[in-house]
Amino acid sequence: MPQDLFAQIDLPRVYRRRRFLNDVALSLTGVAVALAVIPLVWIVVYVFLKGMQNINLDFFIHLPQAMGTTGGGVTNAIQGSIVMVLVAVVVAIPIALLVAFYLLFHPQTLLGQILRFSTDLLAGVPSIVIGLFGYAILVVPFKHFSALAGGLVLAMIMLPIVIRSAEEMLKLVPKELREGALALGAPEWKTSLSVVLVAALEGIVTGVMLAIARATGETAPLLFTALGNEHYNVVAYVRQGISQHQSIFQILHKILAEPTDALPLTLWKYAQQPYPERVAQSWTVALVLMFFVLALNIGARSWLARKRRQTRG
């Protein structure tokens, strides 16, 4: 009986049909992949081509020149971005991790629910609104735009991203691991720090990197807090401070209390200028910004990969 059945089927034809369908599906997925990748590649290549023309050492170590002239750099924006992102990281990450641990241990308490709800709300607040809030509570009372205000506003933007990703990553750590540590007599804080946190570190760092990338690219909130400053130069402040025998707090104060610039802010300002030299420089700023974020991501990933190899090997 089965042999008769087989005899009736035109085998090559079925195969041909299946192979044809397979080819169609495969090329459709290929098209989809291309559609997804093309914009990214396009942006990277376009920014690279436009931005490469102005890239040189001066661009990284010099302050801006007057408008309408070539040359000069954006070291003020690079240093400002680094200072503000550092402030944001230092402020946001400890708070975010504490909140994430609280949410892990007490998800159902009233405070836990309030925390989770407000984290979601904060994540949905447009960044320009956070900027205005920062202007009202960090700039107006002190009568001064400052790098500190810019950094704290960026911290507000990073907080919800780090909290939600850290909480998800901490939840993924098996309960048995924690119970094991507790059973061996480790106190709760030690369990959290050296078992749960370490197990979830990879995911948490990825979340932090995403948050840093997001904060580095923010323009709107900095308009109202950092303002912009073509003369911002940490190196000069430190050198001046040392020559005048200032304490480290006085130097730190100078660095944080001055208005400062940031890469996206500079990009936004330069792109609107009537001078072609400035517009060309804004492409270079875009390139630097892109590689800054890219390098951050790649650096973090390779660091994690090495760390994992060490712990396993």
Next chain:
Amino acid sequence: MRRFFLFSWVIVALLLTACGGQTPAATSTSTPEAQTGGKSITLNGAGATFPLPVYTEWNQMYRSVQPDVTINYQGIGSGGGQKAILDSTVDFAGSDSLLKDNQYTKMPDLQMLPMLAGAVVPIYNLPGVDKLVLDGPTMVDIFMANITNWNDPAIAKLNPGVSLPDAPIVVAHRSDGSGTTEIFTSYLGAVSEEWKNSVGVGKAIEWPADKNGQGIGGKGNPGVAQAVQATPNAIGYVELAYAKSNSIPFANLINAAGNEVTADAETMQDAMAAFANAFNERLTAKIMNAPGQKSWPIMGYTYLIIHMKENQNCDKTKALLEYASWAVSDPAAAQKAADLGYATLPNAVKELVMAKLQEVTCNGQKVLQ
């Protein structure tokens, strides 16, 4: 990992100490430099983007005049500058538009000081046409969408011998609120009652051409410039500096005296001279549709806003006043402004500004002696 945590808390503690150090500095309103014994002074200002290129140049030039004074000016828009000085978050503001009465009520010692003037020009994109002449009524009709084709008799009459295309006119305008739009619509309103009453004057208006589908918006001066450059048969308006630096052709206009003029230093000076006595006690004046023989008709002043009395830090106030008087009176500063396409103040206006600067007080004492 524990070490990492400890480390971050140490930094937080350091930061908090730094903030703690900042609060008394802010309340006692002395500069950090004054505390640290150095003499350097930083003045922060923000506001109009229109004078940004020349202010940036001046700030660089001023470093050789006063090496201890650093001036930081950021172009955040006239409205933003006005808000910042009302909140006392900047030492001075820049603005193209005038303060409102209620802003003066809130802070009566605010003073606007004219610094420079600039022209707005009608730019166009007509392949094969290198010279175009328009007059006020025709401009109004074009932007009202009463004239919708380039071969309209009204345009042809002003441009004898020019072969105008038989093509619909595309009107490019600002999509964002802008001082340039305010100056341009003030001119159209000054020429035509109908424009003033039916369309209006302001930073953002509803453009009649948009309703016919013949309007395009652009963000900022670059947006309008780009829209006109990319669209054949388009007309738009930008500040003179943008038209010049991007080599976009702009039309000549028939001014109030009936003469054909182009926008340059001479015609701008003529318009300002015609209105040199128009300043009121707030030291503001309109220079729209000036009656002079050679006057360029679409112009506006840009101002610094400073405090006349509410100054606590006299070192800063002195530095600011010295900078302002340098900017108004120094020949090199004026030359730089003229090179960039701005019109510098006529002598009569300069004297008004200098006299006003003399009156500024700090803690009840006159600052400039």
